[in-house]
Amino acid sequence: MTLYLLAFVICLVIGIPVAFSLGLASVAYLLVNDQWHLMIGFPQKMIAGIDNFVLLTIPFFILAGNLMNSADLTRQIVRFAQMLVGRVRGGLAVVNVVASMMFSGVSGAATAEASAIGSVMIPAMKRDGYSPAYAGALTAAGSILGPLVPPSLSLILYGVLTGTSISDLFLAGIVPAFALCGLLICYALWRARVEDHPLPAPVPREERAGLAVKALPALFLPVIIVGGIRSGVFTPTEAAAVAALYALLIGGLLYRTLNGGKIAQAFYDTATMTAGVMLIVAMASMTAFILGIENIPRAIAATLRGISEEPWILILLLNLVLLLLGLFLEPLAALVLAMPILNEVYPLLGVDSVQFGVMVVLNLMIGMITPPVGLCLFIVAAIGKQPLERVALAILPMIGICLAVLLLVAFVPMLTLALPALMGG
Numbered sequence: 047m048t049l050y051l052l053a054f055v056i057c058l059v060i061g062i063p064v065a066f067s068l069g070l071a072s073v074a075y076l077l078v079n080d081q082w083h084l085m086i087g088f089p090q091k092m093i094a095g096i097d098n099f100v101l102l103t104i105p106f107f108i109l110a111g112n113l114m115n116s117a118d119l120t121r122q123i124v125r126f127a128q129m130l131v132g133r134v135r136g137g138l139a140v141v142n143v144v145a146s147m148m149f150s151g152v153s154g155a156a157t158a159e160a161s162a163i164g165s166v167m168i169p170a171m172k173r174d175g176y177s178p179a180y181a182g183a184l185t186a187a188g189s190i191l192g193p194l195v196p197p198s199l200s201l202i203l204y205g206v207l208t209g210t211s212i213s214d215l216f217l218a219g220i221v222p223a224f225a226l227c228g229l230l231i232c233y234a235l236w237r238a239r240v241e242d243h244p245l246p247a248p249v250p251r252e253e254r255a256g257l258a259v260k261a262l263p264a265l266f267l268p269v270i271i272v273g274g275i276r277s278g279v280f281t282p283t284e285a286a287a288v289a290a291l292y293a294l295l296i297g298g299l300l301y302r303t304l305n306g307g308k309i310a311q312a313f314y315d316t317a318t319m320t321a322g323v324m325l326i327v328a329m330a331s332m333t334a335f336i337l338g339i340e341n342i343p344r345a346i347a348a349t350l351r352g353i354s355e356e357p358w359i360l361i362l363l364l365n366l367v368l369l370l371l372g373l374f375l376e377p378l379a380a381l382v383l384a385m386p387i388l389n390e391v392y393p394l395l396g397v398d399s400v401q402f403g404v405m406v407v408l409n410l411m412i413g414m415i416t417p418p419v420g421l422c423l424f425i426v427a428a429i430g431k432q433p434l435e436r437v438a439l440a441i442l443p444m445i446g447i448c449l450a451v452l453l454l455v456a457f458v459p460m461l462t463l464a465l466p467a468l469m470g471g
Contacts (some may be wrong), residue, residue: 195216208403
C-alpha cells in the first residue's frame, strides 16, 4: 500500500490530473505486487463504479446550474440580495454572503459558486474600497454553502455510496448552511464596524419589483427538488431532470437571456464536467478495490478502536483526517476514496448516517478553502488578482467560523436531523 500512496503522490506532484493519478497508482500497485492478471478486470471495476442509476442526477443538476448561470442569474441574485440586505454599513459584504446562500440552490458545487459569485462580487467590493484579499476570502468562505443544500453533488454521491436517503441528506444540510451563513454575516458586520466599511447605494425603488420577479423563480428551484422528492412526485433522478427543464424554461421564457449559442455552451460545459466527475469516480472505484485487497479499512478501524473507545475522541480524530484529505483532493474523489474506510469506522461513532454525511461533506468543503492548496482559494485569488498568501491570511478567521459549525454538526445531532424528522424522514 505504501507503493500505491507513493505513486499517487508523485503523480499529483508532477501535475497529472487526479483521475489519472488514481489509475496510474492502481496499475503500479498491481504490477509490482505481481497481480497483473487483475488488470483484465480494471475496465469492469471502473464501469461498476459508475453503474448506478442515481448518478444520473449529477449531469442533470450540473446542466441546471450551467443553464441558470448562462441566463445571467448570478447578477439577478446579487441585485436581489442587495435589495434585501444591502442598506447597512458593510452591506456589500453581507450581500456577498447572502448571494452565495441564494446561489447555493442552483450550483451544488463550491468551485462553481466561487467563480460565479466571485466574478460579480469581488470587482464590486474592490470598487467600493474593500480589501481585495478580504473580498476574495469572504467569497471563498461563502462558496462552501453550495454543497450543503440541494442540489449538492457531494451529498448525492455520499447517498449513492452509502445507500442513505438523498432527500434526507438534502434537508439535513439546510440548517447548518443557514447557521454558517448567519455567522459569516455577523463576522462581516463586525469587520464593517471595525474597519468603517462603506454604505452601498440603494437599489432604485422602480427596480425592486422586477428584481423579485426575476430572482424568486430561480430561488424556488430547491423547493421543487426537495418538495417533489418528499411528496413522492418524482425520484431524485427525475427531480434532477425536472430541475434542468425548469432552468431551461425560466432562462428562455422568463429571463429571455438564453439563446441557441448559450444553451449549446451549457450542454458542452455539462458534458465536460460530467465526464471529469465520472472519470474520477470510476478510477477511485479501482482504488477502493485495492483498499479491499489490502484490508485497509478494517485495519484503520481496528487502529482507531485501539486508540480510544470514546466516540467523541474518534469523531475528532476522524474530522482531523478528513480535513487533511480535503486539502489535497477534490471532494468527489475524496468521498469515493474514503467511504470504504468510513463505512468500517462509522459504526464506532454512534451517529446517524444522515448526520455523518453532512459532517463528512462539510469537512471536505472546508479543505477547499484551507491554505495552502484549497482550490476555491486559487479561484478567488485569480479573480481578485491577489497573491494567494494574502487571501489565505484573510480567510483564517472565517475558517474558524466554519470549524465551529463543523463541531456543532458533529456533536449536536438535532442540527442536522430535526428538519428531516419534521418532514417525515
